[in-house]
Amino acid sequence: MAEDKTVELAINTIRTLSIDAVQQAKSGHPGTPMALAPLVYTIWNRVMRFDPQDPIWPNRDRFVLSNGHASMLLWSVLHLTRTQAVDADYENLGHPSVSLDDIRHFRQLNSKAPGHPEYHWVSGVETTTGPLGQGVATSVGMGIAQKWLANRYNRPGFEIFNYNIYAVCGDGCMMEGVASEAASLAAHLGLDNLCWIYDNNHITIEGSTRIAFTEDVEARFLAYGWNVLRVGDANDIERIEHALDIFRKTKERPTFIVLDSHIGYGAPHKQDTAAAHGEPLGDEEVRLTKRSYGWPEDAKFLVPDGVYEHFAAGIGARGAKARQEWTTLFAAYQAKYPELATEIEQMQRRELPSGWDRNLPVFPADPKGIAGRDASGKVLNVLAQNIPWFFGGSGDLGPSNKTTLTYEGAGDFEAGSPGGKNLHFGIREHSMAAIVNGLSLSKLRAFGATFFIFSDYARPAIRLSALMELPTILVFTHDAMGDGEDGPTHQPVEQLASLRAIPGLVTLRPADANEVVEAYRYILQLRHEPAVLALSRQPLPTLNRTKYAPASGVARGAYVLADAPGGNPEVIFIASGSEVILAVEAHEQLAAEGIRSRVVSMPSWDIFDHQTQEYRDSVLPPKVTARVAVEQASTFGWERYVGTSGRIIGMKTFGASAPLKELQRHFGFEPDHVAAAAKEVLGRK
Ligand SMILES: Cc1ncc(C[n+]2csc(CCOP(=O)(O)OP(=O)(O)O)c2C)c(N)n1
Ligand SMILES: [Mg+2]
Numbered sequence: 001m002a003e004d005k006t007v008e009l010a011i012n013t014i015r016t017l018s019i020d021a022v023q024q025a026k027s028g029h030p031g032t033p034m035a036l037a038p039l040v041y042t043i044w045n046r047v048m049r050f051d052p053q054d055p056i057w058p059n060r061d062r063f064v065l066s067n068g069h070a071s072m073l074l075w076s077v078l079h080l081t082r083t084q085a086v087d088a089d090y091e092n093l094g095h096p097s098v099s100l101d102d103i104r105h106f107r108q109l110n111s112k113a114p115g116h117p118e119y120h121w122v123s124g125v126e127t128t129t130g131p132l133g134q135g136v137a138t139s140v141g142m143g144i145a146q147k148w149l150a151n152r153y154n155r156p157g158f159e160i161f162n163y164n165i166y167a168v169c170g171d172g173c174m175m176e177g178v179a180s181e182a183a184s185l186a187a188h189l190g191l192d193n194l195c196w197i198y199d200n201n202h203i204t205i206e207g208s209t210r211i212a213f214t215e216d217v218e219a220r221f222l223a224y225g226w227n228v229l230r231v232g233d234a235n236d237i238e239r240i241e242h243a244l245d246i247f248r249k250t251k252e253r254p255t256f257i258v259l260d261s262h263i264g265y266g267a268p269h270k271q272d273t274a275a276a277h278g279e280p281l282g283d284e285e286v287r288l289t290k291r292s293y294g295w296p297e298d299a300k301f302l303v304p305d306g307v308y309e310h311f312a313a314g315i316g317a318r319g320a321k322a323r324q325e326w327t328t329l330f331a332a333y334q335a336k337y338p339e340l341a342t343e344i345e346q347m348q349r350r351e352l353p354s355g356w357d358r359n360l361p362v363f364p365a366d367p368k369g370i371a372g373r374d375a376s377g378k379v380l381n382v383l384a385q386n387i388p389w390f391f392g393g394s395g396d397l398g399p400s401n402k403t404t405l406t407y408e409g410a411g412d413f414e415a416g417s418p419g420g421k422n423l424h425f426g427i428r429e430h431s432m433a434a435i436v437n438g439l440s441l442s443k444l445r446a447f448g449a450t451f452f453i454f455s456d457y458a459r460p461a462i463r464l465s466a467l468m469e470l471p472t473i474l475v476f477t478h479d480a481m482g483d484g485e486d487g488p489t490h491q492p493v494e495q496l497a498s499l500r501a502i503p504g505l506v507t508l509r510p511a512d513a514n515e516v517v518e519a520y521r522y523i524l525q526l527r528h529e530p531a532v533l534a535l536s537r538q539p540l541p542t543l544n545r546t547k548y549a550p551a552s553g554v555a556r557g558a559y560v561l562a563d564a565p566g567g568n569p570e571v572i573f574i575a576s577g578s579e580v581i582l583a584v585e586a587h588e589q590l591a592a593e594g595i596r597s598r599v600v601s602m603p604s605w606d607i608f609d610h611q612t613q614e615y616r617d618s619v620l621p622p623k624v625t626a627r628v629a630v631e632q633a634s635t636f637g638w639e640r641y642v643g644t645s646g647r648i649i650g651m652k653t654f655g656a657s658a659p660l661k662e663l664q665r666h667f668g669f670e671p672d673h674v675a676a677a678a679k680e681v682l683g684r685k
Contacts (some may be wrong), residue, residue, distance in 0.1 A: 006043040006310045007237070010045070011037045012293045013307050015078060015266070018072035018402070019289065020300045021113065023280045028107060028115070031264035031276030032070035034289075036168065039259060040073045042240045043166050043197075044081065044315050051319030052083040053189075055097065055124045058443075060164045060350055061324050062126045062142050065134025067117040067170035067199060069278065073114040074125065075103055081311045083124040085112075088528070088662060089550060097123040104301055119441070119468045127441055128468050130414070131460055133176025136196055137431045138461075139167040140182040141438015141446075143191035143254070147418040148444065152388065153340055158333045160326075160344070160622035162250065163193070170199045171209050173219055176460075181431035185441055186254045187225035188426075190415035194254040195247040195474075196308045200233075201263045207274045234261035235324055252415070266292045266443060347389050347443045350471065350527040356386045357521060363513035365544035372535030372577070373477040375513035377402030377522045380447070380475075384410065384421055387524075392439075392447030392473070393423030395432050401449040401477045429454050432473065433461030440470040445524075451483075452492045452534050453477035455499065465530035466504040472530040473523055479577060480632035481664070482537035487575075487657030492534075497636040499532050500605050506531040508604045511561075511580035511633075513542050514551035515603055522607070536578050538660060553601065557608025562587050563675055564596030571626040571678045574600045575640050579630040579649075585671035590678060597678060598624075602641075626681040630674055632667075647677045 018033035044050070048061045065074050065602055078098040084094040099422045100111045105111035114281050115608045116130035126142075129135035142165045149161040173179050186194055197615045198217065221228050229243045240259070248381045249254035249571050263274025267289040281289060287297045296302065334341040338488065347351055359382050363370065391405065393413070398404040404422060411420035419507040424447065425432040439446035450458065455476050465472040471581055472490065487594045497506045506529050508519045516535065523531040543561070545551060553559025562584055571590075573583035590597045600619055602608060619639065620627075625644035629638040635650035649668055656663060679685055 005074035006306055007041070009304050010080070010310050011041045012295055014041060014073065014076040015293065016290060016295055016667065017079070017103055017301060017303075019286055020087055021072050021103050021279060023286055024104060024622050026600070028072065028281055029069040029278050030281055031270070032067060032170065032199065032201075033073045033076070034267070034276070035201060035261040035265045036070060038235050038237050039168065039197060039240055040077055040314070042237045043132070043244065044077050045243050045311060046097030046241055046314065048166065048315060049163065049319060050315060051324040052081040052316055053320060054085055054092065054323055055083050057323045057326070058344065059161055059163050062141045062165040064126055064129065064135045064142070064165065064167040065117050065130050065174045066167050067132070068129030068135065069228055069285070071113070071115065071117050072106065074117050074361065075106065076543040077123070077597045078124045079103060080307060081315050082308065088120070089195055100301060100303070100570060117154070117574070127437065128464055131464070132170075132172035133184065134461060134464060137174050137178045137182035137434035138438040138441065139165050139194060139196070140186045140191065140431065141435035141440075142442050143144055143186060143194040143437050143438075144189065144423070144435065145444050146193050146411070147189075147191065147231035148441070151419040153224050153344060155333070156336060158329060158336075160330065160333060164592075165194050167194070167196045168199065169196055171201070171213060174198060175213055178430040178434060182434065183192065183224050183226065185426060185428060185431065185435075186213040186297065188411075188415070188545045190252040191254045192251050193337065195244065195257065196211055196254070197259055199261050200258050201261045203263045203272065203274055203277060205274060218258055225253060226256040227253040228258070228594045229255045230258045230260070232260050234259050234415070235265070266527040268292065276332070282583040305599070307397070333578055333604075338358045343388055352445065352524060353387060355603055356524065358386060360517050360521065361513075362517070363542045365546075366542040369539045369541040370513045371537060371539045372479070372510060372513075372516055373400075373537060375516040376475060376477070376520075376535050376571045377404070378531065381405055381407050383520065386446060387442075390445040391421035391423065393425055394449035395425045395454070396427045397450055398422070398424075400451070401475060403447070403449040403475055409625045429457035430461060433458035433465070435488045436472045436474070437461055437465050437468065437470055441467070441468070441476070443500050445471065445473075447475055448476040449477070451478045451490065453478070453490050454497055455492075455495050455532070459498070462499070462505065462530065462532065463502055466502050469504065469528040470527045470530055471528060474532045475535065476533060476639065477535045478537040479534035481655050481667070482578070482660060484660035484663050485657055488654040491655030492633065492637065492652055493651045494634045496534060496633040500637065504529055506604060507534070508532070508554070508607075509534040509577040509603050510554065510603050511543070511575070511577055512540050512551070514545060515554050516600070518551045518554035519603060534577065538578070540578055541581050543668050554603050555607070556611050556615065557604040558600050558602035560619055561601040562599040564598055568596060569598035569624055571630050571682055572594045572598045572620060572624055572628065573674065573678065574598060574602050574620070575630040576602050577631070579632055582669060582671050582674050583630055586675035586678060589671060589675045595678070595682070595684070626678070628674065628681060630668055630669070643680065647681050649674060649677055
């Protein structure tokens with residue numbers, strides 16, 4: 001009985017902390033934490049193997065709050081379990097991740113209880129959520145990661161990786177397409193380490209789900225091939241625990257638990273209404289709600305005696321024991337399998353193994369050249385052999401993206417072969433990018449691939465990689481009008497500008513095969529930034545690097561590729577990707593006419609912008625204002641480099657369906673046109 005009382009007290013503490021925090025902030029979402037407190041209590045205190053003392057222990061179970069608006073659930077439980085804070089260097093900081101003071105300052109600047117769960121800002125958050133559907137989709141990447149890690153590292157008697165992933169979601173997540181994509185793949189891959197719990201409360205912001213969402217969600221998940229369970233009362237923690245137990249015993253299928261709940265549970269006037277979703281309850285309703293819980297009506301941010309101790313005795317004790325057992329096991333593993341243990345440690349710290357860049361190709365000068373995607377394919381195959389935990393795949397475009405790992409033993413990742421290094425995402429670009437995030441959050445080095453135009457289908461998850469500071473890699477091919485006849489639906493125009501606008505995302509568009517190699521060399525060394533590669537479909541001449549500057553300049557974002565005599569140009573060409581060769585040809589033409597020009601290859605704006613002022617001025621001397629930028633993409637933003645008196649040869653419309661040569665002529669991507677633009681800015685027409 002006393003135990004029951006404490007359980008109730010613990011659950012009501014989660015509820016009332018959530019209510020008080022939202023009320024104090026005058027903003028936030030109280031209703032769902034009130035309804036799901038028993039669920040979160042059960043997962044955390046009874047089931048999860050998670051040690052609050054070490055929230056980054058590699059074999060911990062993962063908890064994802066996909067309905068991120070219910071963040072107060074997470075702040076409450078991280079606080080009550082006294083989960084510790086860890087910094088970006090993976091050091092334990094010796095203080096709690098979320099203090100009661102943080103909760104009092106919910107949604108205020110610098111509080112560790114922000115509006116939505118933010119990985120990297122709050123220890124114990126496994127992934128950033130808020131854009132609905134992302135959390136569950138990301139959890140599929142975590143499930144794939146666990147399978148891959150177990151396959152590579154577990155040995156008889158050494159279950160180094162056997163963790164599970166719990167993801168909580170709501171009607172919004174269920175409506176979002178990205179969740180459907182991910183659910184379909186999760187079942188195909190038989191991810192029995194994955195459990196989604198669906199908060200079936202029939203309420204979203206506009207009211208009852210009757211207005212827009214009347215499908216049979218259970219039938220849908222059955223059809224995907226999930227193990228579908230139902231708990232009819234969100235307050236019945238025994239049934240919840242039982243369902244979670246069935247999940248852990250179910251093999252070869254992910255589990256989907258439908259949980260019938262009442263949003264705003266216990267609020268006499270707001271329960272089961274949309275008003276409970278995203279508004280403070282109001283002082284009077286707060287009092288009445290607390291009365292219904294048997295809580296002191298005027299107490300605020302109250303953690304009753306015994307509640308911290310109750311969590312310490314539950315998840316605290318269970319988690320500490322599990323971690324200590326694992327640590328002992330890992331020490332024995334280290335003695336027996338030192339090389340594998342070293343890999344695990346390097347991976348956890350996002351380090352690269354020694355020799356990671358050996359055998360990277362060097363491409364000889366060749367006027368015919370090689371396509372960016374082909375050079376990329378060669379590099380990927382070398383890197384995947386040098387770095388065991390580097391792998392990925394495409395959204396059904398492997399043969400076009402040239403991302404297939406073809407070396408002996410690379411293999412396909414499938415339910416029956418979880419050690420394969422070729423992932424097949426199917427035609428699901430959005431969830432592909434979210435899954436790559438999940439793999440990266442699990443410390444694997446992962447890439448996804450598709451046509452550049454379909455980066456738009458992946459963009460929300462790419463944005464989250466940047467927000468989370470994850471070193472993910474997206475390989476986008478067919479970066480401009482190279483696929484000519486496919487026409488404007490397949491020709492990217494605004495994609496480069498739009499990706500360049502994402503803070504912290506490294507965007508690279510290499511000019512030839514050796515720039516592709518250097519781009520990968522740069523990207524692989526990133527630990528906290530995602531990168532996007534835009535690669536050509538068509539062959540690009542491989543520049544003669546004895547005549548022109550070495551491709552290692554890529555690491556500075558932009559570099560002087562060809563210069564005027566004495567480094568004293570009258571006019572500067574700036575170009576990226578397939579247009580660099582146009583600038584080089586224009587430069588040679590002008591030289592023959594006695595006009596002094598410089599060619600700057602600029603594969604990456606963001607890398608260049610992070611160089612010293614001195615370096616940037618040496619590449620683009622401020623006194624040389626005659627400048628021409630050439631890029632087969634939206635002209636948007638190039639003014640920053642060419643200034644008000646420069647010229648931009650780019651796209652102001654969509655493309656068209658025609659052979660590439662004709663398109664290049666039509667849109668002005670020809671050396672003569674580029675040279676003429678230079679004369680124009682010099683006033684020498
Ligand atoms: C992609 C996306 N679209 C819209 C929103 C805005 N939004 C936040 S919560 C919400 C309603 C969610 O309903 P549900 O998942 O059922 O949550 P509940 O109110 O039941 O907790 C919406 C539309 C969002 N966060 N993400
Ligand atoms: Mg709902």
